[in-house]
Amino acid sequence: MSEATREIRTDYLARVEGEGAMLVRIRDGALEEVQFRIFEPPRFFEALLRGRRFSEAPDITARICGICPIAYMASSAQAMERACGVELPEQLRLLRRLVYCGEWIESHVLHVAMLHAPDFLGYDGAIELARDRRDLVELALRLKKLGNELMRVIGGREVHPVNFRVGGFYRVPAEAELRALVPELEWAREAARELVRWTAGFEFPDYEREYAFVALSQPGEYAIERGRIVSSTGLDIDVAEYEQHFAETHLERSNALHSTLAGVGAYLVGPLARYALSHDRLSDVAQEAAEEAGLGPVCRNPFKSIVVRAVETLYAVDEALRIIAAYERPATPAVPCLPRAASGHGCTEAPRGICWHRYELDAEGTILDAKIVPPTSQNQKTIEEDLVGVVRASLDLPDERLAHVCEQTIRNYDPCISCATHFLRLEVERS
Amino acid sequence: MSAVSVKPKLAVWKFSSCDGCQLTLLDCEDELLAIAEGVDIAYFPEATSAEVEGPYDVSLVEGSVTTAHDVDRIHEIRERSALLVTIGACATSGGIQALRNFADVREWIPLVYASPEFVSTLETSTPIADHVAVDLELRGCPISKAQLVETISALLAGRRPRLPTTSVCIECKARGTPCVLVAGGAWCLGPVTQAGCGALCPAYGRGCYGCFGPMESPNMDALARRWHELGASDADLVRALRTFNANAPAFREASLDRE
Numbered sequence: 173m174s175e176a177t178r179e180i181r182t183d184y185l186a187r188v189e190g191e192g193a194m195l196v197r198i199r200d201g202a203l204e205e206v207q208f209r210i211f212e213p214p215r216f217f218e219a220l221l222r223g224r225r226f227s228e229a230p231d232i233t234a235r236i237c238g239i240c241p242i243a244y245m246a247s248s249a250q251a252m253e254r255a256c257g258v259e260l261p262e263q264l265r266l267l268r269r270l271v272y273c274g275e276w277i278e279s280h281v282l283h284v285a286m287l288h289a290p291d292f293l294g295y296d297g298a299i300e301l302a303r304d305r306r307d308l309v310e311l312a313l314r315l316k317k318l319g320n321e322l323m324r325v326i327g328g329r330e331v332h333p334v335n336f337r338v339g340g341f342y343r344v345p346a347e348a349e350l351r352a353l354v355p356e357l358e359w360a361r362e363a364a365r366e367l368v369r370w371t372a373g374f375e376f377p378d379y380e381r382e383y384a385f386v387a388l389s390q391p392g393e394y395a396i397e398r399g400r401i402v403s404s405t406g407l408d409i410d411v412a413e414y415e416q417h418f419a420e421t422h423l424e425r426s427n428a429l430h431s432t433l434a435g436v437g438a439y440l441v442g443p444l445a446r447y448a449l450s451h452d453r454l455s456d457v458a459q460e461a462a463e464e465a466g467l468g469p470v471c472r473n474p475f476k477s478i479v480v481r482a483v484e485t486l487y488a489v490d491e492a493l494r495i496i497a498a499y500e501r502p503a504t505p506a507v508p509c510l511p512r513a514a515s516g517h518g519c520t521e522a523p524r525g526i527c528w529h530r531y532e533l534d535a536e537g538t539i540l541d542a543k544i545v546p547p548t549s550q551n552q553k554t555i556e557e558d559l560v561g562v563v564r565a566s567l568d569l570p571d572e573r574l575a576h577v578c579e580q581t582i583r584n585y586d587p588c589i590s591c592a593t594h595f596l597r598l599e600v601e602r603s
Numbered sequence: 604m605s606a607v608s609v610k611p612k613l614a615v616w617k618f619s620s621c622d623g624c625q626l627t628l629l630d631c632e633d634e635l636l637a638i639a640e641g642v643d644i645a646y647f648p649e650a651t652s653a654e655v656e657g658p659y660d661v662s663l664v665e666g667s668v669t670t671a672h673d674v675d676r677i678h679e680i681r682e683r684s685a686l687l688v689t690i691g692a693c694a695t696s697g698g699i700q701a702l703r704n705f706a707d708v709r710e711w712i713p714l715v716y717a718s719p720e721f722v723s724t725l726e727t728s729t730p731i732a733d734h735v736a737v738d739l740e741l742r743g744c745p746i747s748k749a750q751l752v753e754t755i756s757a758l759l760a761g762r763r764p765r766l767p768t769t770s771v772c773i774e775c776k777a778r779g780t781p782c783v784l785v786a787g788g789a790w791c792l793g794p795v796t797q798a799g800c801g802a803l804c805p806a807y808g809r810g811c812y813g814c815f816g817p818m819e820s821p822n823m824d825a826l827a828r829r830w831h832e833l834g835a836s837d838a839d840l841v842r843a844l845r846t847f848n849a850n851a852p853a854f855r856e857a858s859l860d861r862e
Contacts, residue, residue: 215698297652331626
């Protein structure tokens with residue numbers, strides 16, 4: 173390597189879910205190339221689903237991700253229900269939304285406090301942060317535990333819940349089981365506000381981009397478990413029309429597939445997108461907290477995604493309280509779903525963004541073909557574009573500092589590499 | 604040299620998996636900070652950028668071996684670890700991705716990837732114990748939080764952890780759940796599945812789906828008879844055995860026998 177060469181590498185990115193790497197190559201002081209690579213080995217879910225029963229999809233696809241199993245269970249169950257021509261009764265749909273709120277709380281707090289906040293405060297991780305700010309880490313752990321508690325009460329356990337089926341649930345909780353969570357949720361509403369204030373006080377790099385935001389949209393609510401796919405570029409489609417507008421490309425360097433939106437290119441899913449497209453549908457408490465945090469109606473600074481995640485955590489707590497207050501135990505835990513030869517499409521808002529599924533079934537309910545598009549692979553191209561922008565703005569930084577800023581840029585997306593593998597190492601090369 | 608208390612070094616390693624089992628450690632919200640005081644978390648990239656060099660006193664290994672690089676890596680980890688504990692169905696049996704062991708993975712690659720030549724993978728997904736000596740295994744998809752905490756506490760105290768080898772049935776009885784297989788008519792793998800989950804599925808009104816893998820001495824024939832009485836075909840039983848522990852020997856043989 174000549175003196176003018178700079179090569180910065182991170183071979184194994186920490187504080188992300190899964191295995192990924194990054195390479196930045198700088199020649200004569202100019203950025204030549206950025207690569208964000210996913211080397212998590214492929215597990216071939218779409219192939220192994222072929223020949224399985226339609227009813228098995230939620231339990232099997234949950235195993236794509238231990239951090240957001242509900243996202244996979246909810247998207248696959250929705251796809252199968254649509255294939256069977258069944259719509260969930262309102263109380264069962266709300267129970268799904270409630271368990272999904274639990275996953276948002278658990279996943280968001282894990283990322284905000286334990287994986288991402290250490291970047292802003294100069295710690296290696298939450299355990300190191302706890303040595304100086306034990307109060308904050310304890311608050312975060314208690315909040316995260318509450319998210320897990322919602323998943324445990326409704327789903328049976330935190331990771332890979334057992335109580336989820338096509339058509340509803342195996343068992344629906346009694347009113348008293350959910351009401352027992354109310355005092356802790358009321359504490360959590362204040363704690364989540366504290367989380368918003370804490371993150372809003374971080375120092376953020378001055379970096380903004382015009383993103384194409386893509387998220388679910390549902391009239392009257394902040395979309396989580398249902399909705400149409402909409403974008404800031406004017407797209408408004410049913411989830412069944414996804415493949416007519418989005419394409420996936422397989423690149424050599426990565427076991428994840430790159431997604432693009434026709435006529436637009438790279439796009440962004442997740443908290444920034446949801447907030448930009450639906451912030452007016454957040455609860456009053458969450459809107460107040462967002463305003464107090466200085467977010468405005470659209471946030472284009474990816475580093476501030478941590479604040480939006482905290483706002484969404486507050487929303488999920490508030491929404492859980494609302495659902496529980498109105499909850500009446502459904503008469504039956506599930507509605508019958510009889511398979512037919514059909515295709516079914518499902519799309520829900522995983523904590524990291526839309527998680528889209530399509531299945532082709534035969535008349536007996538055997539899966540003939542499956543396609544799953546996780547949020548991280550949809551964000552991969554946008555993450556690379558962010559890296560280009562951030563590196564160009566930070567070329568004067570010493571290698572170690574530049575590597576840190578790059579890693580932080582990637583962690584803005586809470587990338588879930590296990591999901592996207594079908595992701596990450598950091599390498600910066602200067603020549 | 605003065606007496607300095609040296610905390611045992613704990614490392615957490617990942618192979619092919621969903622990250623759910625190592626997440627279980629971060630899900631120990633009440634115990635996590637106490638654990639971090641008792642052990643030196645020396646390598647745990649999912650949680651921290653800090654890295655302490657080996658050798659390690661205890662290595663927790665998640666995931667299965669699916670690439671040639673994995674094979675080299677697990678041998679290196681074994682050499683640097685005094686105790687190696689495998690955590691979860693992927694590490695102990697090969698996981699859901701071991702369904703490829705019953706198929707031709709070369710036919711699978713193009714179903715997922717447009718450019719199969721970019722994908723490097725082994726034809727099988729295998730448990731860690733197929734490659735190196737394993738000191739202790741924690742079953743489950745995912746592992747049980749209680750078993751993880753018990754294991755770390757026991758290892759810190761220098762004793763063997765208490766882990767059950769009986770079937771899920773014993774946990775159903777202890778919990779007072781009426782039998783879903785005998786009384787409820789549900790297709791349940793509980794009688795042949797190792798305890799550890801607390802008999803969760805039957806408590807939620809469904810049959811056990813075997814996520815802790817086979818118990819010590821499973822009576823597959825007796826189970827098959829009961830399933831047949833309930834209208835299940837051999838194909839139904841094969842499908843039930845071929846999920847998260849499909850490659851565990853007792854489940855694999857029973858499914859191949861009935862194919």
